[in-house]
Amino acid sequence: MAETKREIERKYEATAETRLPDLTRAAGVAAVTDEGVTDLDAVYYDTADLRLAADSLTLRRRTGGRDAGWHLKFPVAVGVRDEIRAPLSEALPRSLAKLLRSRLRGAEVVPVVRLRSSRDVKHLRDGDGTVLAELSVDTVHADRLLAGDSTAAWTEIEVELADDADPAVLDAVEKRLKKAGVHPSDAPSKLARALDETGLAPEPPHDPAEAAGDGTAGAAVLAYVRKQIDALVRLDPAVRRDLPDAVHQMRVACRRLRSAFKTYRKVLDREVTDPIGAELKWLAGELGHARDQEVLEARLRAALDGLPRAQLRGPARGRLRTWDNARSRDARHRALDALDSPRHLALLDTLDGLLADPPLRPAARKKAAKALPKAIARDHGRLADRMGPALGLDPGPERDAALHEARKAAKRARYAADAAAPALGKPAKRFAKKVKAVQSLLGDHQDTVVARTALDDLATRSESAGEPSFTWGVLHAKQEAAAAAARRELPEVWERAAAPELRAALSR
Template identity: 55%
Template sequence: MAETKREIERKYEADTAEKSGLPDLSGITGVATVRDEGTDELDAVYYDTQDLRLAACNITLRRRTGGSDAGWHLKLPVAEDVRDEIHAPLGDTLTLPGVLRDLVRARTRDAALIPVVRLVSTRELRHLLDASDTLLAEVSLDRVVAERLTDGGNSADWTEIEVELAAGGDPKFLDKVAKKLRKGLGSLRRAESPSKLARALAETGQGAPAVLAPPSGAVPGTAGGEVMAYLRAQYETILSRDAGVRRGVPDSVHRMRVAIRRSRSVLRSHRSVLDRNVTDPLRAELKWLAGELGVDRDQEVLDARLRGLVAAVPGPLLLGPVDARLTVWSVATSTRSSATASEALGSARYLTLLAALEEFLTAPPLRPAAHKSPAKVLPKAVAKDHGRLTARMDHARSLPEGEERTAAMHEARKAAKRARYTAEAARPALGKPAKRYAKRAKALQSLLGEHHDSKVTREALRTLAVQAHGSGETAFTWGLLYGREEQRAAEYERELPGVWGKVASLKPERKVAPLKPKKKD
């Protein structure tokens, strides 16, 4: 079983630390006791692919003996000085636990994970405790010897100081500790390397490579350069959210899907820049992935919405076992949706897609327009998507109230989303006009999204009412909530002209033909 903790720490170097050791740490505001935890001998072997794909992303995977937390550790970057550490027991063999292997699979694909560096550290440890004997932070002095296990087996050694905040602590406390260390050691500087592994690699040979090679032919400052920079950022988001989706971290599915949708939209909108013979198959596979993940995310949103509706009902109107009925329904649907997302990320199809995206991002199929100025190319894409949005909005608003109008509004929402993402991609080159348009398109997308969510919610409420009735329960509360959702949908429609008017008022120059109704078979 793997355990996860949020690690907030800072690494320092001090020229005098090797000889002097840790200084007196008493007197720090809030610290009542400095407890000497003695000295530990830590022996850690770090694993990576032959080409160091994990190190390139500041991900570390190690098997460590010694100290109080011996075991396998996977550290995933979250923000500066912040990482999530997933811990698994040592086990009886050197076999990497499957749960950790899966969490890095998007980075490693099918490449073997091999020992690349061994670090042997002598650690002097101090615990900083408050008046109630609660841990505030750990301060350690590590004397490290690094041995490269590949590429010639070079070695290096150094001394560094780590300050790790206790769980739930205020990061500002680390500033107080740093001030005390600086006073006691005479000199103190932040370590240049983000991890011991990064320093070991740099000092024993070739360090970690870039995550992606520069896109060939996509020169910065050109239309192609701008589009590819945006797509590469979305790809990195997909990879970085992969482990969160697998671990069930809140909002990870949503953020991964947004990156997928942004990629699909820009690939389609910039056909003048990128060859669609290459991008269309990628778009199809990205659509598949978003759909598989969407089952999980859509269920998560719907469940939260339904629980919010039930919580807002006054007690006298909650008739029957409403909470129990909702819980049974939620568990059943969530189990099915989570399995879908897990199967997708564990499939060969997913890994093939990631490999295809990486190849595309390093060797993009650029068309002649890619080499032109962004100011000449990108506005045309924004205007074209705006025209498509206008046609779909006009079509939806021309229809009478009913299912056809609701479906047309959902299609308009998709067009608003695409127009927004196209403007976002153009923002670095076009500045405030693109930012303004993206902001207004987002507001429209959100309103249309709420309208669609209301429709899906009503469908779920009807299902719950039918299930309740079939079990001999009263369906009164579910009917009440259904009526409230109908009123909410009507309110969204009343707000629509004003929100759409702010988008339409921007009046991009290029127009497209009005949307024609599809012919029925």
């Protein structure tokens, strides 16, 4: 069974002659206790082309110390990583292998470097004796195991924040260390330093946007496409770990890619991108069940929480919880099955192939400032073609469906502007902001449509179980009122997004 630990630490350069200052003078630190010396032996694994290191991931098998076992570290922010731990075994544990699936794609991990460290540990404690941080002086010896036998050695100081401790203690300790002449390390991790000093540092990834030429439409579109592909790979383990918003962000990356392929079809050849778009639609659909249920449950729970006690009849909260648990479980299984499928890996490989050999059309050589506004204008026109008729329809399912189609068009126009923003600047950002307001309002309306269908289902289930359905009827009426409010606001919001000068500014 794997467990996760949030690791917040800072590293500092040291030598055998480095002496620690009196850290009880650091704010909040009342005592420093010696915890002894531990010998650690870790073998770090990666693919032969070091793709994990290139993405700042660390995979190791370590013996010695309190946490012997397999460790997989994901970067969160500077100095912050999530460490996933699994028990010691000879082979890479399956739980960690799954988290690496989007990077490994079937490739074998092999030993690349071995680090043997002598760790002199000290605990920094507050006045009650509670551990605030662990400081260690590590004497490290690195042996290259992949394609060579070079070595390296160094000494470093590592300060790791204790669980639930105030991060301010790290600032206080760093202040004392700097005054003593001890400075932060340039290396983000021991592995990064070992790879660099033994001649194994991975090459920076090739950027096809640069090959397309600065300032061209091809460069701008490829840079955006790469960003979304990177997000798909990065978010795969986040979805598996069930991290907040991970499913939503991965689904958005699929949609942004599909939109870019459609909007910028004069830049990227549709004969190549259309089949990829179909696969992205499949993946977004499989992820969508989990995301849609997540949004729906949150909406219904908030609506229940907002009702006065007199309108809560029967076991409404329990009914919602039971109903959601079953649907969420099935949706999550479906999402994970998609990520585990050969079809998903094939899609990632195809996307890599697109970046390696971009299917650029002649328009890709045009200046971004000329080509991109025209593409955005086409999407804006498409949105206008849907908004006009939708606003004129009478209430009912046909109008709900038309507004939903307009929402899709608004999302595509917004994504088109987002993709162009690095090249077009503030006009594209302003355009995206106005269109996003339309998209958001249409999204609110669609959420009420979905919620009303769910409330009908909950009412039917409650009645079948002999429970009162009154509460679900009250919520249904409130969702109808929310839909009506969104529709009243929509014409004014759309008028601001439909202004001709907003689109004209893109070409200036």
